[in-house]
Amino acid sequence: MIKKISVLLLIAMLAVVAVACGSDKDKEETGPKKESAKSEEMTVKHQLGETKVKTNPKKVVVFDMGALDTLDKFGVEVAAVPHDGLPKYLSSYKDTTENAGGLKEPDFEKINELAPDLILISGRQSEAYEELSKIAPTVFVGVDTTKYMESFKENVTLLGKIFGKEDEAAKELATVEEHINALKEKVPADKKGLIVLANGGKISAYGPDSRFGIIHDVFGVPAVDDKLEVSTHGQSVSFEYIAEKNPDYLFVVDRDAVVGDGAAAKETVENDIVKNTKAFKEGNIIYLDPNYWYLSGGGLESVDEMVNEISKGIK
Incomplete structure (x- = not known):
C-alpha cells in the first residue's frame, strides 16, 4: 500500500512540473509575439x-x-x-x-x-x-519641391517610424546622401542646365524650386534660367527659347513614354533649332526615365536612381 501511494505521489509531482514548464514555454513563445504586434x-x-x-x-x-x-x-x-x-x-x-x-x-x-x-x-x-x-x-x-531633400527625408523617416523601420530608413537615407555628395563633386560650376518636359509634341521648362528642380537645388547643376515659373506643369516654352538660352546640358523628361501618346521626346526635342545648342553639339542632351521623375519622385529608390541618371549624364 505504501509503495502504491508513493508511486501516485511521484506521478502527481511530475504532472505539476510538466504544467509549470509548459506555462514558462507559453510565456516565452507568446511574450515576444505580443510585444512585436503591439501598436502605439x-x-x-x-x-x-x-x-x-x-x-x-x-x-x-x-x-x-x-x-x-x-x-x-x-x-x-x-x-x-x-x-x-x-x-x-x-x-x-x-x-x-x-x-x-x-x-x-x-x-x-x-x-x-x-x-x-x-x-x-x-x-x-x-x-x-x-x-x-x-x-x-x-x-x-x-514631396515639397521647394525643400526637396528636407521633405523627402521627413517622409522616409515618418514611414520608418510608422512601420517600425527606423534603422533601415536612416541607413537608406545615408546611402542616398552619400551618392548626392559624390554627384555634387563632379558637377562643373561653369556649365548650366535646362530641364524640359516633352508632352505630345510640346515642351515646358522647369527651373529651381520646381517639380524637377532637385537637379538645380540639390544636385548643384546651375540653372540657365532661374526666372522660370514654378508650377506643377512647368512654363510653356518654344524651341527658340531653348536656342536662345543655349544650355550646356538639356535634361528631358519624356511624359509620353509613360502615358503612351504623342511623339517620342527625341523626335520632338532634337529638331533643327535645338541642334544649334551647345547641349546637342557636345552630346549633352540627357533623357531621364519618367518612371522615376514623372511618376514616383520622392521614394528611396526613385531619388537614388535620379541621382544615378544625372551622375551618368554629367561629363
Whole structure:
C-alpha cells in the first residue's frame, strides 16, 4: 500500500512540473509575439492637417508613388494602390493588391470595404482628403519641391517610424546622401542646365524650386534660367527659347513614354533649332526615365536612381 501511494505521489509531482514548464514555454513563445504586434498611437502633422495614426498598421492604401516606392524598399505589405499610373518598376503591385481607383478619383466604395488602418496620399488626392479621412486615418506624404531633400527625408523617416523601420530608413537615407555628395563633386560650376518636359509634341521648362528642380537645388547643376515659373506643369516654352538660352546640358523628361501618346521626346526635342545648342553639339542632351521623375519622385529608390541618371549624364 505504501509503495502504491508513493508511486501516485511521484506521478502527481511530475504532472505539476510538466504544467509549470509548459506555462514558462507559453510565456516565452507568446511574450515576444505580443510585444512585436503591439501598436502605439502617434500624431502626424502634415500639409493637410494633423492625423492620429497607429504604428504597425496592417492594411494600408497607398496613392503616392514615392511612398509606395519607399514601402517596397522596406518590404512592407500594401493592401491597395491605384493600378493605373504605376511606375514600371512597381507594376507587380497590380497582381498583389486591390485597385484603389484612379489617382484623381479614388474608389471610395472599394477602400471602405477594405477597412484600412492607414491611407497615404499626395497632391492629386488632396481634394479627396476629407472623404478619405472619414474611412481611415489619412496622411499627406507628397514631396515639397521647394525643400526637396528636407521633405523627402521627413517622409522616409515618418514611414520608418510608422512601420517600425527606423534603422533601415536612416541607413537608406545615408546611402542616398552619400551618392548626392559624390554627384555634387563632379558637377562643373561653369556649365548650366535646362530641364524640359516633352508632352505630345510640346515642351515646358522647369527651373529651381520646381517639380524637377532637385537637379538645380540639390544636385548643384546651375540653372540657365532661374526666372522660370514654378508650377506643377512647368512654363510653356518654344524651341527658340531653348536656342536662345543655349544650355550646356538639356535634361528631358519624356511624359509620353509613360502615358503612351504623342511623339517620342527625341523626335520632338532634337529638331533643327535645338541642334544649334551647345547641349546637342557636345552630346549633352540627357533623357531621364519618367518612371522615376514623372511618376514616383520622392521614394528611396526613385531619388537614388535620379541621382544615378544625372551622375551618368554629367561629363
